Amino acid sequence: MAELAVQKGLFEALSGIGPPVYDALPQRADGGxxxxxxxxxxxxxxxxxxxxxxxxxxDFVARVHSWSRDAAMSEVKGLQRKIYERLHRGVIAVEGYRLIDLGRRSSTVLEDQDGTFHGVCEYRGLIETIRTGDET
Incomplete structure (x- = not known):
């Protein structure tokens, strides 16, 4: 399934840049x-x-979120910079597909009610199916 292949490729690419990477933020049993x-x-x-x-x-659009509990936006903006450096015009592995293009389309930083800074970046990409017998 293409959606899972893209998500896995993004997850693997971002796992090497420093902070923990999740597909959903974990919660404790009490909901915290x-x-x-x-x-x-x-x-x-x-x-x-x-x-x-x-x-x-x-053609896909993927949202990549970043969070910081620092007192200022600078930490989450630094995360967004690292994500950009890794993904924009970068190469990710998308099993069963060939990546044609990947680039950031938008980014923003929001302050949540609890004071956490939440960055949201959207990346647009194009993938094509790898056909049997392709050399590339």
């Missing part, structure tokens, strides 16, 4: 927050068909 801060989460991946005459593929 159990995440280690600062942290990153690979959020929703939205796919749309991107087929050519000779192949099938997908």
């Amino acid at each position: 927050d159990a995440a280690e801060y600062p942290c990153i989460a690979v959020g929703a991946v939205v796919l749309a068909p991107w087929d050519t005459k000779d192949n099938t593929g997908f």
Whole structure:
């Protein structure tokens, strides 16, 4: 499934940049927050068909979240910079697909009610199915 392959590729690419990476922030049994801060989460991946005459593929938008409990936005903005350096025009492994393009389309930082800073970046990418017999 393409959505899971993209999410896995993003997760693996971001796991090497420092803070913990989640697919969803962990919670304690009582509903409290159990995440280690600062942290990153690979959020929703939205796919749309991107087929050519000779192949099938997908255009996707993926949300990458970052959180910090620092007293200022600088830590979460630093995380966004590291994410950008790793993903924008970067290469990620997407099992069963060839990555054609990947780039940041937007980013913002919000302050949650509890004082946590929450960064949200959207990355757009194009992937095509690897066909049997392809050399590349």
